[in-house]
Amino acid sequence: MSVNKVMSNKWMIAFYVLPALILVGILIFIPLGLSAYYGLMDWNGIGEMEFIGMENYINAVQDMKFWDSAFHSFLLAFFSTLSLIVYLAISMILASKIKGADLLRKIYLIPMLLSSVAIAQLWIKVFNPSNGILNKMLMGLGVENPPAWLANPDIVLYAIFIPILWQYAGFYILIYYAALKNIPESLIEAAKIDGATPLQIAYRIKLPLIAGVVKVTIVLAIVGSLKYFDLIYVMTGGGPNGASEVMASYMYKLAFSTNDFGYGSAIGFLLLVITLIVTVIVRKLTADKEELQY
Amino acid sequence: MNRLGYIFLYLCLGLVAVFQILPIVWLFLFSLKGNREIFAGSPFALPQEWKWENYLTVWQGGIGTYFFNSIWITVVAIILTSLLASMATFAITRMQWKLSSLVLGLFMVGLMIPIHSAIIPLFNMFLNVNLIDNPWSIVITYTAYNLPITMMILLGFYYTLPREIEEAAIIDGCSIHRLFFRIILPMTTPVLSTIVIINMIYNWNEFVFVNTFISSDQYKTLTVGIQNFIGQYMTDWGAIGATLIISLLPILLAFIFFSNKVVEGISSSAVKG
Numbered sequence: 001m002s003v004n005k006v007m008s009n010k011w012m013i014a015f016y017v018l019p020a021l022i023l024v025g026i027l028i029f030i031p032l033g034l035s036a037y038y039g040l041m042d043w044n045g046i047g048e049m050e051f052i053g054m055e056n057y058i059n060a061v062q063d064m065k066f067w068d069s070a071f072h073s074f075l076l077a078f079f080s081t082l083s084l085i086v087y088l089a090i091s092m093i094l095a096s097k098i099k100g101a102d103l104l105r106k107i108y109l110i111p112m113l114l115s116s117v118a119i120a121q122l123w124i125k126v127f128n129p130s131n132g133i134l135n136k137m138l139m140g141l142g143v144e145n146p147p148a149w150l151a152n153p154d155i156v157l158y159a160i161f162i163p164i165l166w167q168y169a170g171f172y173i174l175i176y177y178a179a180l181k182n183i184p185e186s187l188i189e190a191a192k193i194d195g196a197t198p199l200q201i202a203y204r205i206k207l208p209l210i211a212g213v214v215k216v217t218i219v220l221a222i223v224g225s226l227k228y229f230d231l232i233y234v235m236t237g238g239g240p241n242g243a244s245e246v247m248a249s250y251m252y253k254l255a256f257s258t259n260d261f262g263y264g265s266a267i268g269f270l271l272l273v274i275t276l277i278v279t280v281i282v283r284k285l286t287a288d289k290e291e292l293q294y
Numbered sequence: 295m296n297r298l299g300y301i302f303l304y305l306c307l308g309l310v311a312v313f314q315i316l317p318i319v320w321l322f323l324f325s326l327k328g329n330r331e332i333f334a335g336s337p338f339a340l341p342q343e344w345k346w347e348n349y350l351t352v353w354q355g356g357i358g359t360y361f362f363n364s365i366w367i368t369v370v371a372i373i374l375t376s377l378l379a380s381m382a383t384f385a386i387t388r389m390q391w392k393l394s395s396l397v398l399g400l401f402m403v404g405l406m407i408p409i410h411s412a413i414i415p416l417f418n419m420f421l422n423v424n425l426i427d428n429p430w431s432i433v434i435t436y437t438a439y440n441l442p443i444t445m446m447i448l449l450g451f452y453y454t455l456p457r458e459i460e461e462a463a464i465i466d467g468c469s470i471h472r473l474f475f476r477i478i479l480p481m482t483t484p485v486l487s488t489i490v491i492i493n494m495i496y497n498w499n500e501f502v503f504v505n506t507f508i509s510s511d512q513y514k515t516l517t518v519g520i521q522n523f524i525g526q527y528m529t530d531w532g533a534i535g536a537t538l539i540i541s542l543l544p545i546l547l548a549f550i551f552f553s554n555k556v557v558e559g560i561s562s563s564a565v566k567g
Contacts, residue, residue, distance in 0.1 A: 003464045008390040012470045016385035017397060020378040020441050027416065027438035028404050034415035045418070090310060093303050106553050107311045110318065112560065113545045115499035117517040118538050121524055122321055125531070133320050133337045170314065174557065175564055216564065227408040230501045234521065248410040255414045256506065265414045272411035279406065 032272065039266030044259045056266035066267060068242060069250040070274070072157055076246065077225035077278075079161050080168075084217055087169060091176035092202050105177055109170035116167070116230035123163040124150070124235055150236055153243035160232060160244055167231070168224075172217055179213040180206060215286040222282055226275050247271050318542075325349070325535030332531050348536040352523070355533075357540055359512060360519030365544075367429055367515060368497040371436035375493050376486060378437065379444040384474055386445075387452040388460065398449075404442035409502060417506055429513045435503050440496055444489045447562045451485040491552060492559035498545055516541045 006012075039056050041049040060066050094101050111119065126132050127149040138146040149159040183206060191201050207214070229248035232238065238245035238253065245253075251271060255264030324332045325348060326341045335342075353361075382401070386394045416435065417426070425431040455478065463473045479486075501517040508514055511522070520537050549556050 003461045004390060006464050006470060007388065007460065009470070010391075013385050013389050013391050016381040016389070016474070020382035020445075021397060021400070023378065023434065023438040024401060024404055024441055026419075027435055028407055028412060029400075031412035031415035031419065032407065034418075035411050038415060038418075090307070093307060096303075098303065098307065104307055104311055106549075106557065108314050109557065109560065110546070110549065111314055113495055113549055113556070114542055115501065115517050117499075117501050117521060118541050121520065121534065121538055122317055125321075125324075125534070126317055131333050131531070133317070136337050166314065166317070169310070171560065171564075174561055178561055220564065223406075227410065229410060234501075248408070251410055252413075252502075255417075261414055261418075268411045268414055271408055275408050275411075276406065 032269075035265045035269045035272070037265075038262055039269050041262040041265075043262040045255070045261040046259075049262070052262070056263045057270070059263065060266055060270055065242060065245070066247075066250060066270075069238075069245040069247050072244065073226050073228065073246045073248075075157065076161065076164070076228055077222045080164070080221040080225045081218055083165055083169075084172060084214070084221055087172040088176055088207075088214070090169075091173050091180055092206065094173065095177050095180035096198075101177070105170070105174055107170075108173050111167050112170045114167075117234050119163055119167055120231045120234035123166075126163075127159060151240055153240050156236060156240065156244045160235060163231060163235075164228075168221075172221075175213060175217060176210065179210040183209050215283075218286055219279060219282050223275055223279055226271070226278060247274070321535055321538060324531055325539045327532055327535075329529070329531055345532055348532040349540065352533050352537045352540065355526075356511065356523060357516070357519065357537055360514055360516045360523075361540065363429065363513060363519075364498060364515040364517075367432055367436070368494060371433050371440070371497050372490055372493045374433070374437040375440045375444050376489055379441050379448055379489070380479060380482065380486070381474070382441070383445050383448040383452050384478060387449065388455070388478075401442050401445050404439075405446065409439060413502065413506055420507055426507055427509050427513065429508070431507045432504055432515070435507070436497050436500065440493050443563055444493065447489050447492070447559075448482070448485060451482055455481065487552075487555055488559045488562065491548065491555050492563050494548065495545060495556075495559075 038049075040051060040053060042052045042055075043049040094105060098104070126134050129135055129146070129148040129151070134149070135146040147155060150156055187205060187209075188201060191205055196204070227248060228246055229252070232244055232246055233249050233252065236244045238249045247267070248271060251264050251267040254260045254267060320337055323338065323341065326344050326346065327335070328343075328345055331342060385391075386398050420426045420428075420431045459477060459481075460473060463477055468477070499517060500515075504515050504518045505521075508518065511519075514522070520541055523537055524534050
């Protein structure tokens with residue numbers, strides 16, 4: 001029997017691909033469509049749905065709480081992108097013939113393996129005003145009245161960003177390190193012979209060579225931040241008084257705390273649209289940068 | 295570079311390592327102490343009396359059930375995801391059909407979806423088919439949402455398998471099923487171990503789905519269970535510490551024994567946001 005005939009048997013193809021395709025279709029794609037549809041309804045999750053057209057979406061655009069949460073999400077995205085510079089610097093050091101680099105990058109990675117819930121609970125303790133390790137250390141250094149990190153609306157978002165840094169540092173360092181190790185040693189040697197300083201090598205040779213990877217991580221950092229949920233939900237529930245509310249936690253609260261499923265779905269759909277638009281914009285912007293560099 | 299420069303660089307790297315590890319060390323230490331010692335003593339002092347009974351108390355207090363649920367849900371979802379992803383990747387990369395690249399595209403779009411945009415409709419769908427507060431809703435959701443990333447990791451491996459293997463097998467009269475299950479699947483063991491590790495980390499740590507779909511204590515997994523549990527033990531830091539350490543232990547052990555696989559898995563999953 002010919003190989004091509006066996007390998008293009010329709011029944012066999014269906015047998016192998018359909019289980020996965022049906023599961024993804026039902027549990028990922030249908031809900032996305034439904035999310036847009038529910039967004040057109042006035043619905044408490046249990047009773048009858050009532051069609052109200054674009055009202056939920058119009059309300060969302062005028063909802064200051066939604067825009068506040070979106071602002072917080074974008075602020076986190078901005079911080080996350082800035083932090084990439086630090087990770088990049090650490091990776092450059094790590095990849096420059098450091099003994100124990102492999103062990104170090106594994107140690108850096110440990111927080112990334114833990115659940116966001118455990119990380120949140122641990123950092124609630126770290127930030128505890130009187131008994132947390134952070135304030136104990138600050139008081140040991142002579143700081144009087146260190147802040148109540150998670151209870152102060154002015155600093156809560158910055159405080160939350162510390163465990164986010166802690167969680168993802170190892171991940172980005174791992175990616176940059178692998179990319180830097182892929183640069184041929186001969187290129188670096190040639191630059192050294194030409195008299196380039198280590199900083200010049202880092203900025204003029206290594207950075208352009210891993211530009212592709214850096215672009216991917218910028219998209220990851222921004223899109224990841226826009227979707228951020230677990231850690232904030234557990235640490236502060238969006239509080240105090242909405243000061244750390246992000247888009248996903250606002251949506252979740254609307255649906256599962258206030259039972260406004262229609263409005264929650266509309267916000268959920270906007271979250272999807274915003275994420276996709278930002279992904280496209282960031283890809284475009286970073287593509288332009290690359291053209292300038294070469 | 296001069297010696298002073300190197301010392302400075304090592305110092306920087308060392309400080310980062312300390313920052314990454316210190317909170318976990320502190321957690322472990324206070325999981326073995328009583329409140330009096332935690333509040334009055336120095337944070338990094340070894341416990342004066344090692345209170346291992348903190349662990350026994352929380353285990354008997356209900357963490358055991360959550361732990362067991364986490365294990366079976368994680369394992370079943372890993373098996374389903376690995377099997378279905380391997381089958382679909384096999385059909386897409388090795389079999390000949392017109393729509394294969396379109397279907398692959400569909401799976402890859404699944405990588406970009408924020409789960410929060412789907413969670414309200416999912417909740418309603420499960421409610422309609424009586425799967426709310428049923429652990430199988432969690433198993434199939436984990437399987438579906440991990441399929442795209444798992445296939446992503448498998449693809450590269452499947453594309454590099456030589457054609458001759460299939461040709462030889464089929465000319466010898468081997469059926470497709472035999473070819474896949476007896477020849478191809480065993481050949482993918484190295485990449486299968488990577489996807490098992492990465493799926494284990496995702497499933498073990500997942501929170502939102504369980505928090506939304508499961509309400510009975512008897513079905514909760516560790517991530518959601520420890521939330522309730524910590525609520526009860528609000529003031530007993532030792533018990534909270536012990537609970538968290540128990541929840542971290544399986545992943546940390548996997549990391550100690552298979553660190554290279556974990557590193558490989560995490561870097562190959564970098565496309566997932």
